[in-house]
Amino acid sequence: MQAATKKKYIILVLGVLSVLAILLYFLYNPEKGLLFPKCPFNQYLGIYCSGCGSQRAIHDLLHLRIKDVLSHNLLLIPALIVILQHLAVTLDFYKGKSFLAYRYAPMTILLVIVVFMVLRNLKMYPFDFLAP
Template sequence: MDRKTASGGNHTYIRRLLGIAILLVAGGIIYYLFSPGESSLFPRCPFHTFTGLDCPGCGSQRAVHHLLHLRIKDAFTSNPLLVIAIPYILICIYLEYFGGKEKYPRVRQWLYSKKAIYTVLLVIILFWIGRNLI
């Protein structure tokens, strides 16, 4: 690969990373300033609207709002699965986008294995069923 191609790829990566950062900051500001439970700015869950039951993601917007205000207990009450999943999500982001896959290939292989994916799916399904039974 010549320098021009490598440089262009690097600029594209930086632009994408910058774009993602801008979207995250803008979204964070919106979620910090407005409460999803009180504002019509945020979409409602279609599954909950049609069935009256909670999906695994129900309460995630409120949980994000609470986390941004450092109200961990309220965030956990809104959606415990989201709060518990944050370390897993952050590790996966590090491994995928910040050089972790080169430093820790075995961890990445384990977190993205078929067994790990099925485990995450099972946890989501059990959470979905459990939150509607309690």
């Protein structure tokens, strides 16, 4: 299989899987279903990880409930922007430089994730608003 054909096949498969995942999250509310996995950090340690609330936030985003998206997980929208921009650059839809290609991007992202995780577990104002 040629490289160009293989790339098109991968894009097609990822596109189909993405559409199926979007339909799943649109049709089923993760808060009410047993179909979606629970967070092991929250389930076993009783703390919120930086991803807690993301499944509910995706469901709310697909229903255009932006206030609910932000209340479930404040980092979801910035994360989606970074991921979509990186995909656009990688798939040659955009001729710029990926946010993830910068030298300090991995450390910056890790720092944001860790700080967000710590802050959302503080049980005091205003950080209690970060909990899902």
